[in-house]
Amino acid sequence: MGISLRDCQYLFRDFYSQGKELTVEGPQLRCELASRYAMNQDVHGLMEEGGDIAILEPAGPGVATADKGNAQLMLEYDGGIAADGYRLVIGEDAKLVIAASNRRGLKYGLDALTMLLTAEEDCCRLPVVTVEDEPSFAVRGIIEGFYGVPWSFADRMDSVRYMSEHRMNAFMYAPKDDPYHRKLWREPYPDEVFAKIHDLKRECDKHLVDFYYCISPGNDLEFRSSADFLKLEEKLAAMIAIGVRHFALLMDDIDYVLQGDNKQFLERSGTAHAYVTNRVYDYLAECLPHFTLAMCPSEYWSYWNTEYKKDILEQLHPAVKVFWTGYFVFAPEIGRRHAEDNFNYYGHELWLWDNIPVNDCDKDRLFLDPVRGRSSRLGRYGHTAVVANPMNQWECSKITLGTMAHYMWNSERYMPELSWELSVREFAGELAEDMMFFCRQNLNSRLYSGDYRDLDDALAERDLERLDAYFSRLEQTAVRLGGLDNDKFIEEAGPWLCRAIGDAMLWRAVRRQLTDPLNPQAQAEVYQRLETCRSYGVRLGIDAAVRAAEALGIGLPEMEEEIKEDLKEATKEEDRHD
Incomplete structure (x- = not known):
């Protein structure tokens, strides 16, 4: 359904537009094909069938067809374009040109055309534009x-x-x-x-x-x-x-x-x-x-x-x-x-x-x-x-x-x-x-040491209300992502989503112990919630709830040996790579 001008200028190497738009009738862009790319005009497999763009290939010399398009598409060979690169020209006259030096370049040009297209119930809209695009790496x-x-x-x-x-x-x-x-x-x-x-x-x-x-x-x-x-x-x-x-x-x-x-x-x-x-x-x-x-x-x-x-x-x-x-x-x-x-x-x-x-x-x-x-x-x-x-x-x-x-x-x-x-x-x-919030809790610790500033600042200031809001959002995020229409993601990320909810529950137990530090029941609940977090066998970012508990003076002695073992295992794995 089209993309924004900002995204176009980022995703395509050179994007030349004067702000004009092409509108053609019909809910699908139906392109009558001509080709100066190859004599056989073979475009099979270059794009999925049944989408917002249909390629109407010529039936052959002397053969009439009633299947008419609302745009013309010309494929051209240009040996000066880098492998996999392409040039896409969308004209005001509904003439479209894709030039490339290889078949993959033609495909990427068609993909770009699909990205730029906005298909509606009665018409299709495209920016009048020239795109010149090629990769940094072969x-x-x-x-x-x-x-x-x-x-x-x-x-x-x-x-x-x-x-x-x-x-x-x-x-x-x-x-x-x-x-x-x-x-x-x-x-x-x-x-x-x-x-x-x-x-x-x-x-x-x-x-x-x-x-x-x-x-x-x-x-x-x-x-x-x-x-x-x-x-x-x-x-x-x-x-x-x-x-x-x-x-x-x-x-x-x-x-x-x-x-x-x-x-x-x-x-x-x-x-x-x-x-x-x-x-x-x-x-x-x-x-x-x-x-x-x-x-x-x-x-x-x-x-x-x-x-x-x-x-x-x-x-x-x-x-x-x-x-x-x-x-x-x-x-x-x-x-x-x-x-x-x-x-x-x-x-x-x-x-x-x-x-x-x-x-x-x-x-x-x-x-x-x-x-x-x-x-x-x-x-x-x-x-x-x-x-x-x-x-x-x-x-x-x-x-x-x-x-x-x-x-x-x-x-x-x-x-x-x-x-x-x-x-x-x-x-x-x-x-x-x-x-995005969930991603920001799972940064690549091998390559990047930040950015957990919201948590760090709240802990430095002992701002319990901010910490409440942080862990509440963590829990709500995990619950909502558990309803994402992506079964594979939920299967793979499930332990980490559960850990996020577990961290939020651990934090609430820590809060209760902070309120009543001499209550043995409150301390027992902290340990119980901690064991639940550990049972998932995964870590979420910097172990936010554990870090918060320790920063606020709640001792978690059971974690010490496990942390040592985790460090030993991580060192063994790193040595294996080295």
């Missing part, structure tokens, strides 16, 4: 690269559709705890699993999303073993047979110090990883005329040069792309200096594997804030791709991923707070205000 997408329970194939299918709708073009299949990806990398997938991967590949094709098959053999690969390389090639060959053309070899999170015959054969891990990657590259080159190969080095984070990076620079095939995650596994910022330095150290196109909003090191947390702290000009410093590593909770990941999509498309204009607002509004509709 590859934009999601890498399912977290530890823990992998996504279901239903989640993966939905993620592909989501990416297609948000101008992302790459799905990278790399679930750490899929045994056939990592531990049993030599073994073929069971037939039923492989069939689902094939279905996922078809879904990617349908939505113009590139499917990347990733494999992680580095833990126990014998670099001199012909049998091991044969198993690796067989795994790749199976994917080639179903049309996969994009691959990644992942050597992250392994003990990469060479031992035994591997050390005698190749001496250094950088040399070894360049060697195996080059072997894979050569194999793919024998099988395919066009393909993509990326590799994730073991030193996928850090900001200084090393012998390992030097070996990759000098020995890795120049066409191979190299992942990194920033100067740390979870990098609060990725600025020019670190990005440019690492590009020079590795000497290959860099692909940012951004560990946002992944929560596998914080399984009891949700991270629902926007991506922050990424250079607006990362594409100028050797980076041609950005892929996000989401949470185990796919549906909840959409809020951050909506902001990631904006950054990936136009990093130069990206504004975190505005993107957050747009993403939350898209996700929650009429409950956007409640959703």
Whole structure:
């Protein structure tokens, strides 16, 4: 139903409008198609059927049709437009032009047309405008690269559709705890699993999303073993047979110090990883005329040069792309200096594997804030791709991923707070205000230390009325979000919604103890409510009710050992990544 001028100026790179409007009769924009893009004029699958826009394809020479449109749509090929970019012209004469250099650009142009359209009962309205739009990064997408329970194939299918709708073009299949990806990398997938991967590949094709098959053999690969390389090639060959053309070899999170015959054969891990990657590259080159190969080095984070990076620079095939995650596994910022330095150290196109909003090191947390702290000009410093590593909770990941999509498309204009607002509004509709409040209680503690100022100020001033209002709103928000028309969100976020209500009840118990500090029944209720909060097995942001109780002098000794254990577990998980 159209979007505001402010949103247009933010979401589209260049938006030229003089304030005029095109109005055509009818409740649907029915476009008579002409094409100078390709002789076959094939637009099948570029947009969903039955929406506010219908494409009326020509019936053929000499064939008359009574199905008339109320607008004309011309598709044009323009090789000067960047891949996935497009130019959309909406004229006062109801002539529409979409120019692009590839099929995905045509799709994004049609998507833009749909966004700008306001369809009413008796007419359709469009701004008279020229839009020139192209991405900051050639590859934009999601890498399912977290530890823990992998996504279901239903989640993966939905993620592909989501990416297609948000101008992302790459799905990278790399679930750490899929045994056939990592531990049993030599073994073929069971037939039923492989069939689902094939279905996922078809879904990617349908939505113009590139499917990347990733494999992680580095833990126990014998670099001199012909049998091991044969198993690796067989795994790749199976994917080639179903049309996969994009691959990644992942050597992250392994003990990469060479031992035994591997050390005698190749001496250094950088040399070894360049060697195996080059072997894979050569194999793919024998099988395919066009393909993509990326590799994730073991030193996928850090900001200084090393012998390992030097070996990759000098020995890795120049066409191979190299992942990194920033100067740390979870990098609060990725600025020019670190990005440019690492590009020079590795000497290959860099692909940012951004560990946002992944929560596998914080399984009891949700991270629902926007991506922050990424250079607006990362594409100028050797980076041609950005892929996000989401949470185990796919549906909840959409809020951050909506902001990631904006950054990936136009990093130069990206504004975190505005993107957050747009993403939350898209996700929650009429409950956007409640959703935003809930999101603000679930900030990414790995990357961002604020902003809980309302709570902090109230505690600093011992303002009990403000604290009452805060916890009352927290409870009401959780109750309302529990009625959101999104069963998947309620299933995933349910424990955190319950914890929010539990925090509010704990606060009320704390209030009663503050009023009557010597009443043992009041103290017992605090402990009971605390145990209820703990029973959900999740944390909400900064544990607001616990923090409030402690700040106001209510001791919670039972929490001490649990907190220590949580810190130990978090440290173990972080060490595992490092």
